[in-house]
Amino acid sequence: MRTELLIWLLPLPPLLAFFIIILFSNKSKWLSHSIAVGAALLSFLGAMIVIYRAITTPHLGENPFTSNIRWIPTGDTWLTIGVQVDPLTAIVLFFVAWTVLMIFIYSVGYHNFGKPKGDHDQPGLPPHGSTVSDAHGHKQRIFSIEPMYSRFFAFIGLFAFGMYVLVVSNNLLTLFIGWEIMGLCSYLLIGFWFSKPSARNAAIKAFMTTRIGDVFLLLGIVYLYTATGTLSYQDIFRNPEVLHNLATIPSPIMGLSTAALIGILIFIGTIGKSAQWPLHVWLPDAMEGPTPVSAMIHAATMVSAGVYLVIRCFPLLSAGAENGGLTPPMIFMAVIGTITAIFAATIAITQNDIKRVLAYSTISQLGFMIAALGIGGYVAALFHLVTHAFFKALLFLGSGSVIHGMEHGVYHSGQHIDPQDMYNMGGLRKKMPITFWTFTIGGLALAGFPLLTAGFWSKDEIFADSFAHAPIVFIILAISALLTAIYTMRQISLTFLGNPRTKEAEHAHESHWTMTYPLIILAFFAIVFGWLGIPEDFPLIGGLVPNFLHDFVGSTLLEHPEALPFNPIPLITSLLVSLGGLLIGWLIYRNIPNGAVDPLQKPLGKFYTVLKNKYYFDEFYQWAIIKPSIWFADVFVSVWMDRKVIDGFLHWFAFISMEIGRFLRNFIDKPIINGFGDLVGEVTKRTGFIIRPMQTGKIQQYMIMALVTLAAFTILFYYLLISVR
Amino acid sequence: MISLSWYLIFAAALFCIGLFGVLSRKNAIAILMGIELMLNAVNVNLVAFWRYVNPGQITGQVFAIIVFAVAASEVAVGLALFISIYRRRGTIAADEIDLMKW
Numbered sequence: 001m002r003t004e005l006l007i008w009l010l011p012l013p014p015l016l017a018f019f020i021i022i023l024f025s026n027k028s029k030w031l032s033h034s035i036a037v038g039a040a041l042l043s044f045l046g047a048m049i050v051i052y053r054a055i056t057t058p059h060l061g062e063n064p065f066t067s068n069i070r071w072i073p074t075g076d077t078w079l080t081i082g083v084q085v086d087p088l089t090a091i092v093l094f095f096v097a098w099t100v101l102m103i104f105i106y107s108v109g110y111h112n113f114g115k116p117k118g119d120h121d122q123p124g125l126p127p128h129g130s131t132v133s134d135a136h137g138h139k140q141r142i143f144s145i146e147p148m149y150s151r152f153f154a155f156i157g158l159f160a161f162g163m164y165v166l167v168v169s170n171n172l173l174t175l176f177i178g179w180e181i182m183g184l185c186s187y188l189l190i191g192f193w194f195s196k197p198s199a200r201n202a203a204i205k206a207f208m209t210t211r212i213g214d215v216f217l218l219l220g221i222v223y224l225y226t227a228t229g230t231l232s233y234q235d236i237f238r239n240p241e242v243l244h245n246l247a248t249i250p251s252p253i254m255g256l257s258t259a260a261l262i263g264i265l266i267f268i269g270t271i272g273k274s275a276q277w278p279l280h281v282w283l284p285d286a287m288e289g290p291t292p293v294s295a296m297i298h299a300a301t302m303v304s305a306g307v308y309l310v311i312r313c314f315p316l317l318s319a320g321a322e323n324g325g326l327t328p329p330m331i332f333m334a335v336i337g338t339i340t341a342i343f344a345a346t347i348a349i350t351q352n353d354i355k356r357v358l359a360y361s362t363i364s365q366l367g368f369m370i371a372a373l374g375i376g377g378y379v380a381a382l383f384h385l386v387t388h389a390f391f392k393a394l395l396f397l398g399s400g401s402v403i404h405g406m407e408h409g410v411y412h413s414g415q416h417i418d419p420q421d422m423y424n425m426g427g428l429r430k431k432m433p434i435t436f437w438t439f440t441i442g443g444l445a446l447a448g449f450p451l452l453t454a455g456f457w458s459k460d461e462i463f464a465d466s467f468a469h470a471p472i473v474f475i476i477l478a479i480s481a482l483l484t485a486i487y488t489m490r491q492i493s494l495t496f497l498g499n500p501r502t503k504e505a506e507h508a509h510e511s512h513w514t515m516t517y518p519l520i521i522l523a524f525f526a527i528v529f530g531w532l533g534i535p536e537d538f539p540l541i542g543g544l545v546p547n548f549l550h551d552f553v554g555s556t557l558l559e560h561p562e563a564l565p566f567n568p569i570p571l572i573t574s575l576l577v578s579l580g581g582l583l584i585g586w587l588i589y590r591n592i593p594n595g596a597v598d599p600l601q602k603p604l605g606k607f608y609t610v611l612k613n614k615y616y617f618d619e620f621y622q623w624a625i626i627k628p629s630i631w632f633a634d635v636f637v638s639v640w641m642d643r644k645v646i647d648g649f650l651h652w653f654a655f656i657s658m659e660i661g662r663f664l665r666n667f668i669d670k671p672i673i674n675g676f677g678d679l680v681g682e683v684t685k686r687t688g689f690i691i692r693p694m695q696t697g698k699i700q701q702y703m704i705m706a707l708v709t710l711a712a713f714t715i716l717f718y719y720l721l722i723s724v725r
Numbered sequence: 726m727i728s729l730s731w732y733l734i735f736a737a738a739l740f741c742i743g744l745f746g747v748l749s750r751k752n753a754i755a756i757l758m759g760i761e762l763m764l765n766a767v768n769v770n771l772v773a774f775w776r777y778v779n780p781g782q783i784t785g786q787v788f789a790i791i792v793f794a795v796a797a798s799e800v801a802v803g804l805a806l807f808i809s810i811y812r813r814r815g816t817i818a819a820d821e822i823d824l825m826k827w
Contacts, residue, residue: 697826
């Protein structure tokens, strides 16, 4: 099959799966998940073939696989859409295909396929378990299957479609379509258990918050189309003339160039989608959704889409920068990214919910990527994007497995404790060995454990870039990385190390193979993928494996980015922060007894409370935006505007209409129209009354009348017709 | 020879007598007789015009015979109706048969 055709077909299987499940197969749980996983597998295989061909094609950056169709006529030109696979797309497609497939498979186990229906389960709530009795009559509670099992697979199918569309598209318009489909799926899946008020609120919050970014993104796209007349990547990002024009023509706002303004607008879209400060608030709440959703949408794919967008638009964002200088959008990105990285890392240290820690960690790592891109680290940002997608999907799926194991313990003990609170865990390494080892690999990759893990190499590259271009960014990112290592070790220690702190943790149980196998595969990538990007002049091992990523991805840009010369300072810093952070985390949290408070609570004092409450950002938004909005809606719009002004106008209008109607009725309708009608009737009646005596019933009188009339007419005709002639 | 106008005058007089009878008599049978007179006046006219104007044709005679036939059947129907009315109402005076009065 031709590669271009294959690329067109990539997004289709999940979309078909969505419709088939929704329309036909939703009654059969087995059929639904088979269709969904099969569709993901088809797309995966197609993606692998495309990637293989992409890697083996020389000079792919200059001549990417691309194919266009005409879509919408705009006046005398056409809006064309199409697909394209260049090195950047190929790399992104690689991790998207893998993580999507792994998460589809994992979902089968996570939603307890093959277990009986729950005793009290109902759609819209998580399964509560069911009671079964074994051969000896012992009653025991086990997992029950998710009531809306098929619906889940339909939604993630649609989601996968959105992601594939976004990745393979060759223009910003179809990218935006995929972007919005994912926004919708994110909303539907965060609110998957919609009977929980917290899930409902989280879904609305996520949708509204990302919507802010989306509006700006759309503005940016529209502006770009106005300025250039095209939205195709090739025509804009690989065309020096267009970029030069955009960079030199000033925009109407604040003396920015057109390119800078468009870049900033597009980047605000990324702030919303990738949960950057200050629009980060939705991502932690999005953990209300099922864990595969957290892994897929809120770690591996959708939030990555935001970073992918800015990496894709990097030529535009950096247009006008000469000699390594930074453009306004890049400075903006560097600032936002750096703030986000440190900000989220500090919050993550104090969270107790295993998924929330990962959520803040995701925000922080996305901040790393944005900051890296802001200082010009194109390859570094993409490298970290990919490695992060693998190890964060792994961590999320691992945490889902942990929660599942804890729920097993909860069913056993029958007590109501929070299976997501890390302070209820401990000692799980013996109960759940596969989860433990894979989670640890993911955690070490996140912390940047030297040499072995993927996270080290990608983070190292970000450090090297930031050290060379912007030392302040470098320092803040280093501190963030230290915090990252600390909270990662905190998480691993609290969850897996030490002794079980509760009875539930004692009775935790390893998960089903559908959940553990994806973990193992993702753990493999969390280690191996980093080796694709080892710098050539790294001491000792540099050059053993060629720096494939840099050469391959760099060719997407017009000017191939130069590899930085090796510098020991960022490397040493990287080693120090990751190993030091892991050590600190282990020392503090290695042996927490049951019921203990967080050891950091005392030394940090008030600041701990601030961190625990996430810098009161939610409260601040509640006070500064949501409350005024509700006031505006309730008091101003509803009571004052709607009821008084608009209703008042309508009432006044109705009153006037009534008066006009009354006037017409009394002075036109009744006297003239009705009068005329009555007159006709009355006249006819009177006439009849007058002439009715003629109707005597006597035949001879009738005959006389007929004779007289005949005579009269005869005379009349005689004079009129005959005598006139 | 007697000219055409004599016949026409005679027919007109006969017609008027018949018409007077129709309009003035109370008895329905007398009215019917008046109608017969008017029809015969017409017949006189038809025959007279045939004889004086167009003797080569037989149309006048044919018309006259058709009128006889129609008049005979009309009288038969009319008399039957009068008998029926007489049986129901006990009278055949025209001014008492006023069912169609307002």
